[in-house]
Amino acid sequence: MATKNEKKMTKSYFDVLGICCTSEVPLIENILNSLDGVKEYSVIVPTRTVIVVHDSLIISQFNIVKALNQARLEANVRVTGETNFKNKWPSPFAVVSGVLLLLSFFKYVYSPFRWLAVAAVVAGIYPILAKSVASIARARIDINILVVITVGATLGMRDYTEAAAVVFLFTIAEWLQSRASYKASAVMQSLMSLAPQKAVIAETGEEVEVDELKINTVIAVKAGETISIDGVVVDGNCEVDEKTLTGEAFPVPKLRDSTVWAGTINLNGYITVKTTALAEDCVVAKMAKLVEEAQNSKTETQRFIDECSKYYTPAIILISLCFVVIPFALKVHNMKHWLHLALVVLVSACPCGLILSTPVATFCALTKAATSGLLIKGADYLETLAKIKTVAFDKTGTITRGEFIVMDFKSLSRDISLHSLLYWVSSVESKSSHPMAAALVDYAKSISVEPKPEAVEDYQNFPGEGIHGKIDGKEVYIGNKRIASRAGCSSVPDIDVDTKGGKTVGYVYLGETLAGVFNLSDACRSGVAQAMKELKSMGIKTAMLTGDNQASAMHAQEQLGNVMDVVHAELLPEGKSQIIKEFKREGPTAMVGDGLNDAPALATADIGISMGVSGSALATETGHIILMSNDIRRIPQAIRLARRGKRKVVENVVLSITMKGAILALAFAGHPLIWAAVLADVGTCLLVILNSMLLLRDVHVPGGKCHRAEKGACDVVGDMEAGLLPKHCKSGCCGKKNQQEVMKLDKTSEGHGHSGCCDKKREDKVMIVRKRCESRCCGDKIQQRDQDEVKQSCHNKAGDTEEIRLDISVKGCCSRPVADPVVASDGHRESSCCESSRKGNNEEACCEVETNESNCSSREKHHSHCHSHHHE
Numbered sequence: 001m002a003t004k005n006e007k008k009m010t011k012s013y014f015d016v017l018g019i020c021c022t023s024e025v026p027l028i029e030n031i032l033n034s035l036d037g038v039k040e041y042s043v044i045v046p047t048r049t050v051i052v053v054h055d056s057l058i059i060s061q062f063n064i065v066k067a068l069n070q071a072r073l074e075a076n077v078r079v080t081g082e083t084n085f086k087n088k089w090p091s092p093f094a095v096v097s098g099v100l101l102l103l104s105f106f107k108y109v110y111s112p113f114r115w116l117a118v119a120a121v122v123a124g125i126y127p128i129l130a131k132s133v134a135s136i137a138r139a140r141i142d143i144n145i146l147v148v149i150t151v152g153a154t155l156g157m158r159d160y161t162e163a164a165a166v167v168f169l170f171t172i173a174e175w176l177q178s179r180a181s182y183k184a185s186a187v188m189q190s191l192m193s194l195a196p197q198k199a200v201i202a203e204t205g206e207e208v209e210v211d212e213l214k215i216n217t218v219i220a221v222k223a224g225e226t227i228s229i230d231g232v233v234v235d236g237n238c239e240v241d242e243k244t245l246t247g248e249a250f251p252v253p254k255l256r257d258s259t260v261w262a263g264t265i266n267l268n269g270y271i272t273v274k275t276t277a278l279a280e281d282c283v284v285a286k287m288a289k290l291v292e293e294a295q296n297s298k299t300e301t302q303r304f305i306d307e308c309s310k311y312y313t314p315a316i317i318l319i320s321l322c323f324v325v326i327p328f329a330l331k332v333h334n335m336k337h338w339l340h341l342a343l344v345v346l347v348s349a350c351p352c353g354l355i356l357s358t359p360v361a362t363f364c365a366l367t368k369a370a371t372s373g374l375l376i377k378g379a380d381y382l383e384t385l386a387k388i389k390t391v392a393f394d395k396t397g398t399i400t401r402g403e404f405i406v407m408d409f410k411s412l413s414r415d416i417s418l419h420s421l422l423y424w425v426s427s428v429e430s431k432s433s434h435p436m437a438a439a440l441v442d443y444a445k446s447i448s449v450e451p452k453p454e455a456v457e458d459y460q461n462f463p464g465e466g467i468h469g470k471i472d473g474k475e476v477y478i479g480n481k482r483i484a485s486r487a488g489c490s491s492v493p494d495i496d497v498d499t500k501g502g503k504t505v506g507y508v509y510l511g512e513t514l515a516g517v518f519n520l521s522d523a524c525r526s527g528v529a530q531a532m533k534e535l536k537s538m539g540i541k542t543a544m545l546t547g548d549n550q551a552s553a554m555h556a557q558e559q560l561g562n563v564m565d566v567v568h569a570e571l572l573p574e575g576k577s578q579i580i581k582e583f584k585r586e587g588p589t590a591m592v593g594d595g596l597n598d599a600p601a602l603a604t605a606d607i608g609i610s611m612g613v614s615g616s617a618l619a620t621e622t623g624h625i626i627l628m629s630n631d632i633r634r635i636p637q638a639i640r641l642a643r644r645g646k647r648k649v650v651e652n653v654v655l656s657i658t659m660k661g662a663i664l665a666l667a668f669a670g671h672p673l674i675w676a677a678v679l680a681d682v683g684t685c686l687l688v689i690l691n692s693m694l695l696l697r698d699v700h701v702p703g704g705k706c707h708r709a710e711k712g713a714c715d716v717v718g719d720m721e722a723g724l725l726p727k728h729c730k731s732g733c734c735g736k737k738n739q740q741e742v743m744k745l746d747k748t749s750e751g752h753g754h755s756g757c758c759d760k761k762r763e764d765k766v767m768i769v770r771k772r773c774e775s776r777c778c779g780d781k782i783q784q785r786d787q788d789e790v791k792q793s794c795h796n797k798a799g800d801t802e803e804i805r806l807d808i809s810v811k812g813c814c815s816r817p818v819a820d821p822v823v824a825s826d827g828h829r830e831s832s833c834c835e836s837s838r839k840g841n842n843e844e845a846c847c848e849v850e851t852n853e854s855n856c857s858s859r860e861k862h863h864s865h866c867h868s869h870h871h872e
Contacts (some may be wrong), residue, residue: 008243009039010056014065018073018131019048019176020357020685027138029616031067035059042296045356046363046689050075051292053188072127072134082350094171119149120164123173141313143350147678150343154674157336165675173682190868195262197282199228202272210279214560217275219628221260224269231273231283233258245284246373246629250828263277290375290626294366297378298302301649302358309351324508346630347677348660357652360688364695365645373628374638381624383640384606389533391635392580392601393564395546395556396596397435398611398632400522404439407503409518412599413510419449425508426451428469428476431459436506437467437522440478460487464547464572466506477509480547482572487697488512503554524559527633532563534636541565543583545576545601592627592635609635641695645724648695652688659684 018024025043028050032041035057042051052064061077066073089095100120107114112726120124128151131144147170154163198207202220210228213219218234227240239251242264254260260273263284279285298306323342327335329459362379369376376382393399411418426444429437441451456469465486466479477487484492485508508516532542545564546553553569568579575598576591583589584606591601594611602608602622610623611630627634663680666673 001717008056009053009055010061011051012061012064013078014050014052014061014075015078016068016073016075017042017074018049018068019043019045019072020174020177021045021352022359023140023142023309023352023355024073027071027140028068028073028817030138032064035064035067038064042292044292044295044363046360047295049078072131083465089174090175090540091127093124093127094175097121097164097168097171101161101168104164106667107161115158117160117164118155121155121160121167123163124167125151126165143352143681146346146350150347150674150678153339157339159674162673162675163523166678166682169679170682175680177317177682177686177689180693182687184311195279195282195287196226196228213275213279215275215278218272219275221266221273222272223266223270225266227260227262227264227266227273229262229273229275229279231260233260233271233273234274235269236269238271239267241265241267244371245287248373248629248631258271259540275574276634287370287375287628291366293657294376294378295363297380298505298540299358299362299379299383299649301383302379305354305358305653306345309355312351312354313349316345320346320349337670337672340674341667343674344663344667344672344677347674347681351615351656351687352489353656353659354653356685356688357656361648361652361692361695363646364692365641365648369638369641372634372637372641373631374634374641375628376628376638377624381607382642384588385625385639386646387588388590388607388639390541390543390583390589391639392543392545392583392591392605393588393632394576394591394593394601395544395548395553396522398592398598399528399544399560400524401554401630402435402522402594404436404504404520404522406439406443407521407870409443409516411431411516413513413515416515418449422447422449424471424474424476424510425478425516425827427453427456427471428459428467428478429659431456431469432461432467435522436504436520440518464575475511478506480506481551481570483507483509484514484830489514493822502547513831524556525630525632527631529560529563531632531636532560533798534633535639536563538636538639541586543579544568545571545579547571547573547576573598573600573842577604580604590635592632598622610637611748617784618806644695648692650690655662655687655691656684656737658688658776780819 016028016226019028022045025045028043029041032038032050032052037055039055039821041053044051050068054064065075065077090098097120100116100123103118104113104115104120107117115328125148128144128147131142132148135142135145147166149161151166154166195210197210199210199213199219200207200221202218205220210697213229215654217226219231221238223238233254233256235256237253237255240254240260242248242252244263245263246263254271259276260271261284262279262282272404285666300398312858320342321336323345327338332338353459357628359379362382365382366376367378369382376385395483397401409418409422411421422444425447426441430451444451452471456471458468460468462468462479462483463535464482466477466483468475468477468486470476475487477483478799479486481492484490484507488829489509489512492507492514505518506518507514510519535542542564543562544557544570546551548569550569553567557567568575571579576598580589580591580601581604584604589604590609590611591598591605592611593602602610602624607625608623609625609627625638659680663677666676
């Protein structure tokens with residue numbers, strides 16, 4: 001038996017088909033506020049969904065449905081949050097009404113058939129009449145009341161056929177609107193129901209509810225199954241499809257100790273996963289909550305339209321009454337014409353199409369963003385994103401990968417061994433989550449130094465400077481130049497440190513003494529240069545804000561092809577915020593970051609974009625938009641989507657006003673068609689939904705039929721790996737029926753790659769060459785399939801005689817679909833596609849670059865030798 005204070009909170013989803021527009025929201029709020037046991041609720045108009053958090057021991061789902069249906073809202077329970085659209089066919093009332101209306105047209109053959117139009121009204125009016133009674137009982141004027149008045153007046157004027165047409169068109173259009181709303185919401189509902197409700201315990205094989213799983217429980221996931229909860233792989237390996245969560249186009253390999261998320265799919269292999277979160281704390285659960293909150297928010301435009309609609313309906317009703325009262329008082333002869341005109345105006349009093357114009361477009365844009373790996377926390381942020389003029393980026397972990405490698409570590413004191421210094425440094429760094437800390441700890445372990453974080457006392461973090469900890473009686477300070485003041489030094493001694501290649505320099509102080517110095521190297525993410533160029537083509541200013549040294553910042557800028565408009569280095573978190581404030585004077589500004597140091601700048605910006613899955617918890621909480629993957633190319637995609645959403649809102653508003661205006665103009669011109677007014681009202685709602693749904697479609701990247709994206713040195717992996725080869729680019733150039741994955745080497749830019757699309761619509765000579773991957777080239781991967789290699793000639797200018805041919809390993813022995821050639825010291829081109837497990841005399845070429853000049857007597861051929869890369 002439940003005790004008095006016992007509670008069982010449940011989140012229930014209800015499909016409420018009676019929601020037409022936001023005018024029903026106050027009614028639903030009043031109903032739910034009157035029910036005991038309801039803690040919170042939200043009404044999502046575009047999907048006709050009501051979400052209620054309630055105490056199931058006090059009030060059940062059945063009682064909530066009963067309360068809503070007393071107001072004729074046509075509510076029903078949605079099972080486990082999934083879409084359960086029941087009205088696949090029009091209601092029997094609409095079908096019977098339509099059949100009788102059709103038969104009534106035989107009145108021209110046999111006059112008694114005209115009475116079938118009256119029967120059509122009687123057959124179809126019941127649902128409309130029932131809703132009207134419910135609205136009158138709650139002192140609300142809605143479209144149902146207006147339609148009942150219109151039908152009654154039309155019958156009074158003996159226009160039976162027109163009255164029947166009004167009833168049939170209204171009921172059938174509402175059904176079509178429900179179908180369109182269902183289509184629009186289906187994608188979002190599938191996103192919010194990603195994770196399965198059950199999991200299998202690895203040890204016993206028992207199937208349990210996901211809500212019952214505790215942290216550190218080990219579950220089993222077979223090939224083809226959806227992972228039910230966040231965790232870490234403890235045994236086995238597989239590939240996981242993370243597209244629904246992060247937007248990642250290619251399967252992600254998972255090995256032991258890899259992190260997996262609920263809602264992603266195990267494509268192959270058997271793994272056991274140790275849970276790291278409860279069901280309600282999983283990434284997908286948090287994502288669903290953010291999506292729900294975003295759906296329930298309003299833009300400034302929507303709030304303005306809702307406010308105007310409060311005065312629109314009473315004003316139109318008053319005008320309609322004037323068209324009846326004034327002609328009657330003046331005793332005009334053609335009173336029937338004025339009554340028709342008044343009824344047309346009366347039907348036009350419902351502003352549903354106008355009210356829906358903004359929320360439906362916003363909902364579809366938010367849905368498209370979420371399915372693309374972008375979580376936008378509110379409709380206001382989407383509206384602001386469309387106006388962005390400047391985008392600022394943090395460097396470490398955002399522009400660069402944040403995967404540091406220690407290139408050099410020196411002890412500057414003869415009294416302190418390198419082993420001892422590394423022990424103290426790695427022990428203190430073990431308490432930090434910064435990417436540099438992980439690199440230092442890994443470096444220490446690589447030379448057999450085992451850190452002991454439990455021995456560290458008085459640990460402190462100084463954002464933008466470094467960290468401090470006390471171990472073995474030593475006060476250890478680790479960080480950049482600014483950490484010197486924390487250690488008690490006024491300045492950093494002048495020491496010869498290698499900063500070539502953009503290396504990040506760090507310092508180690510023991511008390512006030514500089515005891516060590518180290519440098520680390522980091523690489524840019526693929527696609528960053530392309531993203532910057534896209535932003536620039538959209539008229540958006542780009543900036544790099546980093547706390548790293550000037551040399552490191554400028555090296556990243558050079559890797560990106562000097563595409564950034566502004567570069568600021570050696571900034572504290574407060575300095576980043578100050579620069580963001582300066583940018584905001586020029587227009588709306590966005591900040592992109594993933595770490596603790598970025599939180600103040602993210603909060604200061606008009607739009608803060610944080611790296612969700614990989615970013616720190618604080619950055620994710622601060623950001624207004626969460627980038628679920630590390631692909632920076634999602635940012636111009638998000639801005640482009642926001643701009644499309646803004647255009648759709650304008651189109652919907654213009655469409656709604658134009659339809660209403662056209663019907664009224666037709667009426668004033670002497671053709672007051674009541675059935676056309678009804679069709680225009682509900683038809684506008686339908687058109688608004690269908691127009692907004694175009695946002696859910698994929699669109700091609702601007703730039704003509706054949707898009708060409710140049711890549712800088714940071715773009716180590718080509719478009720094939722990123723899955724961003726434009727679908728309209730066929731076989732490298734244009735006009736081919738079969739799409740091929742190709743890349744071309746541009747000799748003018750030192751190994752920089754290009755996508756396979758040519759500037760001009762000229763047919764390329766593309767040849768697919770089958771080569772068997774030899775076992776000695778592939779290391780242990782003897783079982784790999786034949787690899788496809790593509791040879792392409794891409795003529796950019798008429799009359800070019802030079803032909804560049806590049807062999808590209810698409811699948812097979814290479815670890816990546818495309819490997820960029822590397823220029824060795826002897827001038828030969830080498831490729832990094834082969835695995836590092838080859839030994840001995842295995843110098844057979846697995847990747848080959850040929851340069852053919854048709855007018856030259858000589859032919860130069862470079863072979864790439866199998867070799868392994870090692871981070872120096």
